[in-house]
Amino acid sequence: MSVRRRGRTLPVHAVLVVVGAVMAVPLLYAVLSGFKSTDQLSRNPFGLPDPWVTSNYTDILGSGSFWQLLGSSTVIAAGTTVVVVAVSALAAFSFARFAFRGRELLFTLFTMGLMFPFAVAVLPLFLLLRSMDLLDNPLGVILPQAAFGVPMTIVILRGFFREIPAELEEAATLDGCGPLGFFWRILLPMARPALGTVSVLAVVASWNNFLLPLLVFNEPSWWTLPIGVQQFQGQYSSEYARIFAYLVLAMVPALAFYSVAERQLVGGLATGATKG
Amino acid sequence: MASTYLPDKRSAPDTGRPPPLPAAAGRTRRRVLHWLTAVGFQVPALVLFGTLVLLPMLFALYAAFFRWGGFGMPEDFIGGDNFTRLFQDPVFLGDLWRCLVLVGLSLLLQLPFALALAVALNQRIRGRAVYRMLFFAPYILSEAITGVLFSMIFAPDDGLADHLLGAVGLDGLGGQWFADPSTVMATLFLVMTWKYFGFHMMLYLAGLQSIPAELTEAALIDGAGPWQRFRSVTLPLLAPTLRISVFLSVIGSIQLFDLVWIVTAGGPDHHSETMAVTMFQYGFKRYQVGYASAISVVIFGISLVFALAYQRFVLRRDLEGATTTMRGGGS
Numbered sequence: 068m069s070v071r072r073r074g075r076t077l078p079v080h081a082v083l084v085v086v087g088a089v090m091a092v093p094l095l096y097a098v099l100s101g102f103k104s105t106d107q108l109s110r111n112p113f114g115l116p117d118p119w120v121t122s123n124y125t126d127i128l129g130s131g132s133f134w135q136l137l138g139s140s141t142v143i144a145a146g147t148t149v150v151v152v153a154v155s156a157l158a159a160f161s162f163a164r165f166a167f168r169g170r171e172l173l174f175t176l177f178t179m180g181l182m183f184p185f186a187v188a189v190l191p192l193f194l195l196l197r198s199m200d201l202l203d204n205p206l207g208v209i210l211p212q213a214a215f216g217v218p219m220t221i222v223i224l225r226g227f228f229r230e231i232p233a234e235l236e237e238a239a240t241l242d243g244c245g246p247l248g249f250f251w252r253i254l255l256p257m258a259r260p261a262l263g264t265v266s267v268l269a270v271v272a273s274w275n276n277f278l279l280p281l282l283v284f285n286e287p288s289w290w291t292l293p294i295g296v297q298q299f300q301g302q303y304s305s306e307y308a309r310i311f312a313y314l315v316l317a318m319v320p321a322l323a324f325y326s327v328a329e330r331q332l333v334g335g336l337a338t339g340a341t342k343g
Numbered sequence: 344m345a346s347t348y349l350p351d352k353r354s355a356p357d358t359g360r361p362p363p364l365p366a367a368a369g370r371t372r373r374r375v376l377h378w379l380t381a382v383g384f385q386v387p388a389l390v391l392f393g394t395l396v397l398l399p400m401l402f403a404l405y406a407a408f409f410r411w412g413g414f415g416m417p418e419d420f421i422g423g424d425n426f427t428r429l430f431q432d433p434v435f436l437g438d439l440w441r442c443l444v445l446v447g448l449s450l451l452l453q454l455p456f457a458l459a460l461a462v463a464l465n466q467r468i469r470g471r472a473v474y475r476m477l478f479f480a481p482y483i484l485s486e487a488i489t490g491v492l493f494s495m496i497f498a499p500d501d502g503l504a505d506h507l508l509g510a511v512g513l514d515g516l517g518g519q520w521f522a523d524p525s526t527v528m529a530t531l532f533l534v535m536t537w538k539y540f541g542f543h544m545m546l547y548l549a550g551l552q553s554i555p556a557e558l559t560e561a562a563l564i565d566g567a568g569p570w571q572r573f574r575s576v577t578l579p580l581l582a583p584t585l586r587i588s589v590f591l592s593v594i595g596s597i598q599l600f601d602l603v604w605i606v607t608a609g610g611p612d613h614h615s616e617t618m619a620v621t622m623f624q625y626g627f628k629r630y631q632v633g634y635a636s637a638i639s640v641v642i643f644g645i646s647l648v649f650a651l652a653y654q655r656f657v658l659r660r661d662l663e664g665a666t667t668t669m670r671g672g673g674s
Contacts, residue, residue: 076468082460083464083468087473087478089537090480090481090541093503093537094480109501112503153387154387157385158385158388158389161383162385165377165380165381165384173385177388180396180397182643182647184646185598186598186600190626190627190635190636190639194399194402194632195395195398195402210391214395214396217391217396218392275484275485296488297487297490297605310491314488314491317485321483322480322484325480336542337545
């Protein structure tokens with residue numbers, strides 16, 4: 068039985084191994100190249116490093132500027148997530164549990180926002196931020212990122228809030244809970260998984276955003292990791308090994324986050340896609 | 344519907360004295376109060392979304408009718424000239440063509456590839472979890488990291504790609520990759536596939552897992568071969584997921600920016616430029632903000648028309664399916 072199975076799935080295994088190699092090689096190549104000197108890299112592109120050079124990695128980790136990028140990426144991602152989840156949860160609560168005139172119109176307005184592409188709105192947005200004096204200010208990235216995250220977050224949370232049984236709400240009302248009390252004390256604690264999902268999506272979107280921080284921050288003091296990566300390549304364009312080391316270090320937080328939050332991330336993308 | 348805060352079900356706030364108004368007026372007041380409460384919860388989201396998403400979009404629509412450098416308010420009204428200019432601009436017409444090429448390549452190669460791998464990983468197979476994680480991992484890396492990584496892997500002569508081809512004796516196939524106008528789009532598409540196919544694969548896997556095993560087993564008992572089972576059971580049931588994934592893929596191609604900007608900035612000589620890159624060049628490099636706004640408006644217009652048409656003609660079938668399959672309609 069198991070022999071027959073294996074025989075049948077052999078071609079599938081072969082395909083998976085090949086695709087897996089194509090996916091993994093660029094990443095492994097970056098890791099290994101980071102342990103070579105640039106000279107060694109051009110003489111010996113494939114082999115293991117000989118000798119292993121750790122200075123590329125340690126120089127970056129010891130420089131402080133990498134940590135600063137990591138810090139501002141973290142602050143901006145956290146700020147964005149708090150703002151977008153807070154305002155969207157309130158709105159989603161109202162969409163899910165109230166019947167009121169204009170509800171469908173308002174919801175359509177928000178869902179249309181799913182199609183407002185960041186790259187397209189960024190030009191007038193930049194002008195607006197300039198006139199509001201929000202350039203070189205973390206709020207100039209946090210608030211627009213949150214605003215663009217609002218539609219998707221509302222759509223996901225609304226779906227979840229609707230599934231909470233109405234009996235709970237009636238019981239809470241009988242116990243003297245107003246709408247805000249019900250929202251705060253019962254709905255939000257029950258919605259923790261959904262809040263986790265939308266938070267993870269917001270963190271990833273903020274973490275990877277490139278265009279907005281690029282435009283908003285002229286001063287390096289608030290640069291985020293994606294900007295740092297691009298700048299580093301510009302600065303050390305001929306020192307390949309150093310750039311590879313930098314890329315690997317920049318990947319680590321994202322991959323670590325992914326391994327911790329895989330379930331929320333994948334589940335969130337699937338629900339976001341089907342409900343959007 | 345789970346709305347329990349219906350105005351009539353709620354009791355009036357208990358003020359400790361009999362309601363001073365006649366019943367009808369009290370109901371109106373309660374209804375207004377109810378409406379205010381409901382809308383009150385919307386206000387923060389509405390303010391944020393209105394000022395930072397809607398307002399800029401509307402302003403772009405306005406600025407598109409002016410010749411304007413981006414400082415002060417637009418004053419030099421030129422009617423539709425920016426749009427006429429746009430549709431005579433060879434770079435922009437090229438952007439439209441490249442967008443079509445990317446959409447075509449994605450639909451014909453990238454998504455079928457993602458589907459095939461999703462089907463492969465939907466079986467009980469050794470290492471399934473590892474493959475899933477590996478294929479999806481690039482999706483969470485930023486475009487900046489992906490872009491810089493591949494600009495070095497495809498560096499002419501010195502990059503991994505040329506070294507690999509050289510090592511297996513195919514030096515002739517190695518080349519300039521991103522630096523050659525004839526290969527830049529193909530290379531870009533390779534990178535996009537590396538980065539994005541895992542996302543679509545994950546969507547398909549979620550869809551496949553919701554297909555009841557009884558259905559494929561029944562088909563198996565009826566003597567259907569693997570291809571027939573896939574064609575007549577899996578594919579129709581996966582159709583809603585496929586339609587969503589096609590939609591996201593097309594919208595992504597229309598609005599493509601980050602990856603291109605980091606890897607090629609649209610070069611060499613505009614051969615990998617996208618609409619959003621052209622917009623960025625005019626808006627932030629050449630200070631022709633009125634013209635750039637017109638490009639923004641056109642990108643948004645194309646996305647909107649596509650989204651509405653898609654919803655009208657393609658996604659509608661999902662809703663119909665929900666009501667007709669039980670009566671034996673189906674596909």
